[in-house]
Amino acid sequence: MRPADRTAARSLVSLRKRRGGGGPRRSARTSRLLVLAALLWVFAPGVAWGQLPDLVDLSAQYMPGVALEDPRPTRAQVTSYEVSANVPIPLGEKTYLIPGAAYHVEAVSYADASPGLDQLRAFHSVDVPVLLVQLLPRDWALSLRVAPGLAGDFEGFDGGLARVSALALATHTFSEKLVLGGGALASFSFGSFLPLPAAYVEWAPSPYFRLEAFLPGFATAKLTFSDRVELGLRADVAGNAYAVRDPRVTGAWPCAAQPADDPLTEQDERVARPEQCVDHIAYSVATAGVTVGVRAFSSVWLTAQAGHSLFRRFEPMNDDDDGIPGGGQSLPDAFFFRAGATWRIPKS
Numbered sequence: 001m002r003p004a005d006r007t008a009a010r011s012l013v014s015l016r017k018r019r020g021g022g023g024p025r026r027s028a029r030t031s032r033l034l035v036l037a038a039l040l041w042v043f044a045p046g047v048a049w050g051q052l053p054d055l056v057d058l059s060a061q062y063m064p065g066v067a068l069e070d071p072r073p074t075r076a077q078v079t080s081y082e083v084s085a086n087v088p089i090p091l092g093e094k095t096y097l098i099p100g101a102a103y104h105v106e107a108v109s110y111a112d113a114s115p116g117l118d119q120l121r122a123f124h125s126v127d128v129p130v131l132l133v134q135l136l137p138r139d140w141a142l143s144l145r146v147a148p149g150l151a152g153d154f155e156g157f158d159g160g161l162a163r164v165s166a167l168a169l170a171t172h173t174f175s176e177k178l179v180l181g182g183g184a185l186a187s188f189s190f191g192s193f194l195p196l197p198a199a200y201v202e203w204a205p206s207p208y209f210r211l212e213a214f215l216p217g218f219a220t221a222k223l224t225f226s227d228r229v230e231l232g233l234r235a236d237v238a239g240n241a242y243a244v245r246d247p248r249v250t251g252a253w254p255c256a257a258q259p260a261d262d263p264l265t266e267q268d269e270r271v272a273r274p275e276q277c278v279d280h281i282a283y284s285v286a287t288a289g290v291t292v293g294v295r296a297f298s299s300v301w302l303t304a305q306a307g308h309s310l311f312r313r314f315e316p317m318n319d320d321d322d323g324i325p326g327g328g329q330s331l332p333d334a335f336f337f338r339a340g341a342t343w344r345i346p347k348s
């Protein structure tokens with residue numbers, strides 16, 4: 001689950017907690033805080049609070065090179081970078097709009113590459129999410145999020161790069177210590193629609209310990225010391241699909257017919273094979289590790305996570321969103337390190 005998807009769940013719960021069933025006076029106070037947060041996003045930071053969407057989040061992740069199954073002995077190393085920003089805007093005492101933007105890139109480098117390997121170097125995604133949060137009576141809240149975007153190698157642009165994801169989540173605050181929620185999320189890209197159920201839980205039995213999970217995206221347990229240091233465990237499941245428009249792929253066989261047939265191969269390169277042409281690549285990864293966060297100043301936190309991947313796989317897909325026969329590969333699990341900086345919305 002990407003950070004933008006986790007934002008929807010967290011923001012809903014936090015806004016409901018801020019309301020606390022306290023009526024117009026409490027809601028008006030929350031509205032003023034959100035206006036202040038929007039101004040602080042432009043001008044100045046404050047003191048960290050809650051789990052509203054982070055104003056700005058920067059992160060980088062490193063995973064060492066691993067041997068590909070095919071072709072050997074090629075090794076591929078992936079480094080990921082992400083930046084996101086959100087602006088909370090109150091539309092009323094109980095309604096909040098939170099537009100944002102996010103950019104993510106997977107940078108790939110190769111070692112001992114075999115001749116003829118198309119070394120695709122970078123895959124990008126740009127999303128523009130819009131989150132609407134509605135506070136409801138009896139400690140209920142509803143969150144609706146839509147995030148259109150583009151994903152691909154950005155070597156060329158067409159309608160195939162477009163994608164959209166959506167989330168609907170309802171939560172109920174049982175007490176200051178327990179919040180439960182459920183709903184659904186869905187994505188549409190490359191002609192395929194994928195719906196999934198979603199569940200949220202937050203349990204904070206003390207001011208120093210907090211357990212949070214948004215399934216199927218992440219789960220985390222965290223200890224907080226003096227509002228300055230956070231230490232915990234975290235597991236994530238993430239996935240993305242990137243369009244391939246590199247001319248080394250789109251202009252070669254089997255994507256494009258060639259002027260002459262290679263007599264050394266069984267295939268006839270003079271005839272294109274769309275079902276074997278790589279239109280996009282699906283990538284999925286699951287990780288788990290230890291996290292630590294330190295409040296550097298005001299509401300700016302520096303974070304780090306170290307751990308190990310539990311599952312990694314990429315799957316070349318054709319224009320019909322079917323897998324290329326024999327093209328999918330499971331990558332060896334490896335150590336990872338992630339570092340970031342987060343500018344949180346300040347406390348009141």
